[in-house]
Amino acid sequence: MDVLDGPRFGPLNGAAPDALVVLVHGFGxxxxxxxxxxxxWAEVLPGAAFVAPDGPEPCAGGPFGRQWFSLWDRSAAQLEAGVxxxxxxxxPFVAAEVARLGLAPGRVALMGFSQxxxxxxxxxxxxxxxEAGCILAYSGGMIGADSLAGRIAAKPAVLLVHGEADEVVPVAASRMAEVALADAGVxxxxxxxxxxxxxxxEVGLAAGAEVLRGLLGQK
Structure with a gap:
């Protein structure tokens, strides 16, 4: 696996960053x-730096794009190991960005779509x-949700957003994650x-902006 890197943006206000938002793409x-x-989102977090790292692996079975883990074998054991x-x-990528920007603990938001x-x-x-202060999870779910209570190490605020007509990742994945997170005290x-x-x-993105502003908008 290669060292992660990807496009960056901000801070919008031109000052030293006071927060970091990591945007994690989907499969392919x-x-x-x-x-x-x-x-x-910089409109509500003008002091934040944004980075969108490319996934660590070429997309399996595709001519372009990246993946965070393989979907070739979708057995529970393989998916849990992959994620x-x-x-x-x-x-380590997030830790290096936090150190490079000189941010305090909790000044990090993780956002991901699908995978x-x-x-x-x-x-x-x-x-x-x-370091995560909040997590925004769109059109995804949690692999290994049924074992979360025994694995959880932190309880940042989480926003789950999912389309009820999702034809790729069924909305049931986020509903299961919601129950597991609540049961674990998240x-x-x-x-x-x-x-x-x-x-x-736009509604889901506005909800994400609301969470970001509430948790990272002030030092």
Whole structure:
């Protein structure tokens, strides 16, 4: 696996960064897929730096794009091992960014879409990214949700957003994650969007902006 890197944005105000938002793409995409969210969310976090790392592996079976872990074998054991490895790669990258920017603990938000959502939930809750102050998980879910209570290492605020018409990752994945997170004592809010497929919409992005402003908007 390669050392992670990807496109960056901000801070919008031109000052030294006071927060970091890490945008983690889905299967078959790359950092460019999500970095366009940075100017939108920078309106509520003008002091934040944004980074969208490319996944550590070429996309299996595809001519382009990256992946955080393989989906070739979708058995529970293989998926759990894959997301754990992905979280272990994301962790040092986030720690290096936090050190480089000189940020205080808790001044980090993790956002992920689809496979990226699964990766940031694992990383932020199970110890790979202890710096996370909040997690925004879109159109994903949590691999190994049934064992979370025995693995959890941190309890950052979590926002789950999922389209009820998602044809790629069923909305049931986020509903299961919501229950597991609540049972583990994690402050979780879930937003299910009627008619939305596997994607983002303005309502979900506004909800993410609200969480970011509430948790990272002030030093």
């Amino acid at each position: 995409a790359d950092g460019q897929d999500l970095i366009d969210l940075a100017p939108v 754990a490895r992905a979280a272990a790669v994301l962790g 990226g959502a699964m990766t940031v939930l694992e990383a932020g809750l199970c110890g790979a990214v202890p 402050p979780v809010r879930a937003l299910y969007r009627p008619g939305l497929g596997h994607g983002l919409d």
